[in-house]
Amino acid sequence: MRQRPLRIGLAGLGSIGQQVARQLDAGIDGLELVAVAASDREKARQNLASFRALPRIGTLADLSDTDVVVEMLPARAFADIARPTLERGATLVVASAGALLSHMDLVDVARRTGGRIIVPSGAILGLDAVRAACEAPVASITIETRKSPASLAGAPYLAQQGIDVHALRAPTTIFSGTAEEAALAFPANTNVAAALALAGLGPRKTEIRVIADPAVDRNIHTITVESAVARFTCHIDIVPNPENPRSGQLTSRSIIACLRDMVSPVRIGT
Numbered sequence: 001m002r003q004r005p006l007r008i009g010l011a012g013l014g015s016i017g018q019q020v021a022r023q024l025d026a027g028i029d030g031l032e033l034v035a036v037a038a039s040d041r042e043k044a045r046q047n048l049a050s051f052r053a054l055p056r057i058g059t060l061a062d063l064s065d066t067d068v069v070v071e072m073l074p075a076r077a078f079a080d081i082a083r084p085t086l087e088r089g090a091t092l093v094v095a096s097a098g099a100l101l102s103h104m105d106l107v108d109v110a111r112r113t114g115g116r117i118i119v120p121s122g123a124i125l126g127l128d129a130v131r132a133a134c135e136a137p138v139a140s141i142t143i144e145t146r147k148s149p150a151s152l153a154g155a156p157y158l159a160q161q162g163i164d165v166h167a168l169r170a171p172t173t174i175f176s177g178t179a180e181e182a183a184l185a186f187p188a189n190t191n192v193a194a195a196l197a198l199a200g201l202g203p204r205k206t207e208i209r210v211i212a213d214p215a216v217d218r219n220i221h222t223i224t225v226e227s228a229v230a231r232f233t234c235h236i237d238i239v240p241n242p243e244n245p246r247s248g249q250l251t252s253r254s255i256i257a258c259l260r261d262m263v264s265p266v267r268i269g270t
Contacts, residue, residue: 030263157185
């Protein structure tokens, strides 16, 4: 029986991190926000100044005494917190699912130390059904992601291909390939596809199409699964985060729901 709350550390305090921090500070039984790592610590102090219980604000190394680390970093910094967290046998909650695809060796680290890697559903639905379907033969899993040009701007793939998404006047398919390829092409935009791949057929067998659509103001994902036990399509329109349109407002709520599950006596879903 757990005698104390789970000590939570947040790696990153961008728009998603601030939303998660506020929810934790408001109070969730069994969870305690004790530390936050931020690149701009003075700005972090200002953002958290109104908190009831101010957590310790420092660097990634200052999360080393936490039970659970929630990773919400740019893909390039993913390993800087993921590896040390798992090496000490702690739990890592991953927001950057796309970055995890490039560091699957961390699964062996977790297996060796007793650490855990948890990927929340994030801005996607149907992962329970995908996992269940994959207990039987599966013919295909595909995802179509439709976003506004503003949500896609800055992706490495666009610069490499010379694509100016802001010049588009009609819906345009700008990428088609595997989830593995998409994780490199759009590191800030395809965490949904990465989570789907991890839940299903893997990054090399999960197909994704990315559409830039100047007419939409939501992040829209459509998943189609063809399996021996079911055929289903999941469609979701997500309100973008106004501070960071590359992510949706559902992401932080999904992380909170994941953390609640860790201490709840009842768990709903697979």
